[in-house]
Each structure stands twice: as structure tokens, then as C-alpha cells.
Amino acid sequence: IRLVVEHGLGHLPFSEKVVNTPTGDQYKGVTFCSKLCGVSIIRSGEAMENALRACCKGIKIGKLLIERRDRDGMLTRPASAMGNLDGQTQKSPRIHYEKLPYDIADRYV
DSSP states (O other), X not given: OHHHHHHHHTTSOEEEEEEEOTTSOEEEEEEESSOBEEEEEXXXXXXXXXXXXXXXXXXXXXXXXXXXXXXXXXXXXXXXXXXXXXXXXXXXXXXXXXXXXXXXXXXXX
């Protein structure tokens, strides 16, 4: 799972950075251009959370719980409740719980 997280992080914008080590040497590396944030889908996405924390120390992580009622994760609602006249049942996700960092709009998710 960590390899998947590292590959995904490699697609984010970064810039080169030179760091002076305690021994006086210089180390050339990279740093992300913006703040990062992870969002975990509770139960399924939490498997990647530890790998993300290992790659990005101190990263803020939000949580989402999406209500599931059938195999594809969609909440089934009657057609009449959705305003459909064709009689077909509509499926739409419903967020049951949400806790996101206050500054998520300023972060790469």
C-alpha cells in the first residue's frame, strides 16, 4: 500500500530544496509546493492511512463515512422521492459523517 501512496504523492507539485546537515554538508532534496491533506473513507480507505502518515509526517487527515445500503455503495431511494416520473429507482450517495480540516480548500487532497 505504501508504494501506491508514494506513487500518488509523486504526481503532486514539488520544488527543490537544499538542507544543511549538522555535519555541515548540504543535501539536495525536494519539498511539496503546497500543504497536503488526506481524506480517509471510513473502513475502506483507512487501510492507506498508516502508509500516508509514514510518508508525510504530521499530515492532516479528514474522515468521511458514506452510507451504504447495497452492493455498489449507493443509497436506494424511491423514484417518487426523487421527482422522477419514469418510475425508475435512483441511487445517490449520502454522507453520514464528515470531519475535514478547516483549511482543506488551501490543501492538496
